[in-house]
Amino acid sequence: LAERVYAPWVDMEKMMRQKKIPLFSLENxxxxxxxxxxxxxxxxxxIYTNVLNMLDLAxxxxxxxxxxxxSPMIVAGGTCCYNPEPLAPFMDLFILGEGEEVTLEYxxxxxxxxxEGWSKEEFLQEAAKIPGIYVPSLYExxxxxxxxVEAVTPKGDAPATVTKRIIQDMNKAYFPVK
Numbered sequence: 001l002a003e004r005v006y007a008p009w010v011d012m013e014k015m016m017r018q019k020k021i022p023l024f025s026l027e028n029x030x031x032x033x034x035x036x037x038x039x040x041x042x043x044x045x046x047i048y049t050n051v052l053n054m055l056d057l058a059x060x061x062x063x064x065x066x067x068x069x070x071s072p073m074i075v076a077g078g079t080c081c082y083n084p085e086p087l088a089p090f091m092d093l094f095i096l097g098e099g100e101e102v103t104l105e106y107x108x109x110x111x112x113x114x115x116e117g118w119s120k121e122e123f124l125q126e127a128a129k130i131p132g133i134y135v136p137s138l139y140e141x142x143x144x145x146x147x148x149v150e151a152v153t154p155k156g157d158a159p160a161t162v163t164k165r166i167i168q169d170m171n172k173a174y175f176p177v178k
Contacts, residue, residue, distance in 0.1 A: 003025035003026060003027040003028060003030065003035075004025065004026045004027065005023060005024070005025050005026060005032050005054070006026065007050040007053065007054050008023070008057070013053070013057060016057060017057070022057065022058055022059050023054055023057040023058035023059075031058065031059070032054075032058045032060075032072075033058045033059045033060050033072060034072075035071075035072055036070075036071045036072060036073065036110065036114065037071075037072065037073045037074075037075060037107070037110060038055075038058075038060070038072050038073070038074050038075065039075045039076070039077065039103075040054075040074075040075070040076045040077075040078075041076075041077060041078045042076050042077065042078035042079070042080035042081050042087070043078050043079055043080065044079070044080060045080055045086070047080075048080075048086060048087060051076070051087070051090070052090060055074070055090070060072060060074070062090055063089050063090060064089065064090060064091060064092050064136070064137060065089070065137070067092070067120070068120060069120060070110075070113060070114060070118065070119065070120045070123055071114070073092050073093070073110060073120075073123075074090065074091050074092045075091065075092065075093055075094070075095065075106070076091045076094050076095070077094065077095030077096075077099045077103075081094045081095065081096055081134075082096065082164070084096075084134055084136065085136075085141060085149060088136035088141070089136070091136060092120070092124065092135070092137075093106070093124065093127055093128075093133050093134065093135045093136075094133070094134040094135075094136070095132060095133060095165070096132050096133070096134055096162055096163075096164040096165065097132050097163075097164030097165035097166055098164075098165050098166055098167045099132075099165070100167055100170075100173040100174060100175075101165060101167065101173065101174070102130060102131070102132040102133065102165045104174055105130050106127055106130055106133060109123065109126055109127055109130065110123065110127075113126070124137060124138065125138070125156070125157065125158075128157075128158050128159065129157075129159070131162075131163055131165060132162070132163065132164060132165030133162065134162045135158065138154060138155050138156065138158035139152050139153060139154055139155060139158060140152075140153045140155060141153075
């Protein structure tokens with residue numbers, strides 16, 4: 001099941017908070033905190049605060065470290081994810097590059113993890129092996145005094161470099177059809 005959700009405008013958000021209505025999906029009005037995976041498209045930096053506000057409105061802890069369970073897995077992709085560090089404390093994983101293939105790969109892995117009872121850490125360790133996936137919790141990031149990233153050092157078996165995914169032939173890419 002895949003459904004959509006959008007950030008409500010300020011008047012609707014105010015009413016939802018007053019009436020304690022959690023953020024819900026468009027198609028079936030299901031609370032988004034009940035989904036296994038929440039995926040965010042990050043086309044530009046100004047959306048960062050919307051994403052955090054949506055997680056809060058949904059009742060999902062903001063920081064990845066405060067979500068110890070496998071579900072919900074918080075994922076982001078899009079052009080702003082080429083510099084994932086501003087949102088790294090909040091996302092479980094980032095998709096770098098084109099998501100048509102890698103999304104199917106991490107969803108298959110997630111289903112396996114869910115069926116076999118893996119921990120979140122076990123899932124993230126395996127997901128980091130998929131080309132195009134950056135798992136912030138598996139890296140130590142250091143900064144220069146001016147705030148520029150100095151180094152991104154992998155922890156354990158995480159790859160030293162995460163390469164963005166590129167679709168070589170878009171005609172062969174998966175596309176859901178009704």
